[in-house]
Amino acid sequence: MAGGALAQRARIYDMIIRNGEVRDPGRNFRQRADVAVQDGRIAAIESEIPPERGREVIDAKGLYVTPGLVDLHTHCFYGASGISVEADPIGARSGVTTWVDAGSFTASQVAAFRRFTVGPAQSRIFGYVHLYPDLRNPDVDVVKYVRSSVKETGQAVEKNRDIVLGVKVYVGANMNGRYSLDFMKIGRELGDQFKAPLMVHVSFTPPELPEVLALMRTGDVLTHCNNGHTLSIVDSGYSEKPGNLRPGVKEARERGVWFDVGHGAGSFNFNAARNALRLGFPPDCISTDLHTACINGPTYDLPTTMSKYLYLGMSFDDVLLRSTYNPAKIIGRVQGLGTLEVGAPADIALLALEEGQFRLVDCQRNAVMVRQRIASRLTICRGKRLTAPV
Ligand SMILES: [Zn+2]
Structure with a gap:
């Protein structure tokens, strides 16, 4: 036993992050502690780990040491889809270590997504495949056409479960117009047949939200939940009026449907988010x-998106839970992801809670001045500093 203790004492770690405030909301852990990293995993969390035991020592005094941030809705099929951004350089400056691409690639592009996006990245990258290849041919019956791609899309999920989480479906008058509900039904059939969870974009009616939610099951994700549009979870739109949750919203959560923010260029409104919080949602x-x-x-x-929820009154720990542990649970591919438990991947963010005067803006250009914001100081992924590629 003495020998064991001695060996323990002599152990040298790849990296020690010292003096930080450790916050691991998935297991309610919050205390000042030192974190040791070895072979890409969390090796120890103790109140004091001597600096001489680390090959590299990082001082996190005054900073929060949290699980690497997990962004459940992004577009990072960089270089292939026109709207996509590159994960690593952005993660390096923003604390994000895990990215989920929400439908920037189609079934026939999964191989390219794997080889050119997932493969070379230091960050962890997953994705939802787009429901159908494209709708550029105006001469085809689009519903028939989308239905004809079900097999190919379902098989793309089946053969790539390590990186493909499910299928992205766009629902909204501005996206697929009058075909939205048909596409949603096709998505449902595909989901059932191939055991593929759906991520459902909602924006503007028609269809109505209860019709959409009725087609959603345990493990599916409704994204853009605080958009304030007509397909929003609260019926008071962008107004300050408290409003009510739309029919079916509570029941959907009870049966295991997840609700995701997906801020974007048009899908976050301060009043809509505030009213949902007031309604306990x-x-x-x-x-x-x-x-x-x-x-x-x-x-x-x-x-910045996290700071908006902090401004709306959500606690730092609750904000963190929703940008680490919860999305990691939905991904469900990596043991310990989204936590800092011993043995978990050493994906770590060093975050500062900055005090000052900061301006935050929603998608309707409503601006607020806030006194606190969350900012990233260092991103560690797989036990290594995440750096922008040169
Ligand atoms: Zn999106």
Whole structure:
């Protein structure tokens, strides 16, 4: 036993992050502690780990040491889909270590997504495949056409379960017009047949939200939940009026449907988010829907989106839970992802809670001044500093 203790004492770690405030909301862990990293995994969390035991020592004094951020809704099929951004350089400056692409690629592009996006990235990348290849041919019956691609799309999920989480479906008058509900029904059939969870974009009626929710099952994700549009979870739109949850919303959560923010260029409204919180219906996941049309505002990055919920009164731990543990649970591919438990992947964010005067803007250009914002100081992924590729 003495020998064991001695060996334990002599152990040298790849990296030690010292003096930080460790926050691991998935297991309610919050204390000042040192974190040791070895072979890409969390090796120890103790109140004091001597610096001489680390090959690299990082001082996190005054910072929060949290699980690497997990962004459930992004577009990062960079270089292939026009709206996509590149994961690693953005993650390096924003604390995000895991990215989920929400339908920027089609079934026939899964191989390219794997080889050119997932493969070379330091970050962890997953995705939902788009429901259908494209709708550029106006001469075809589009519903028939989408139905004809079900097999190919379902098989793309089946053969790539390590990186493909399910199928992305767009529902809204501005997206697929009058075909939205038909596409949603096709998505449902595909989901059932191939055991593929759906991520469902909602924006404007028709169809009505209860019709959409009726087709959603346990494990499916409704994204853009605080958009304030007609397909929003609260019926008071962009107004300050408290409003009510639309029919079927509560029941959907009870049966295991997840509600995701997906901020983007048009899908986050302060009043809509505030009213949902007042009605006791916070989102399960806080995500960016980051793409080229929102990365220079109003979204910018995940810490900025998280700061908006902090401003709306959500606690730091609750915000963090929704941008680490919860989305990691939905991904469900990596043991310990979204936590800092010993043995979990060493995906770590060093975050600062900055005090000052900061301007935050929603998608309807409503601006607020806030006194606190979350900012990233260092991103560690798979036990290594995440750096922008040169
Ligand atoms: Zn999106």
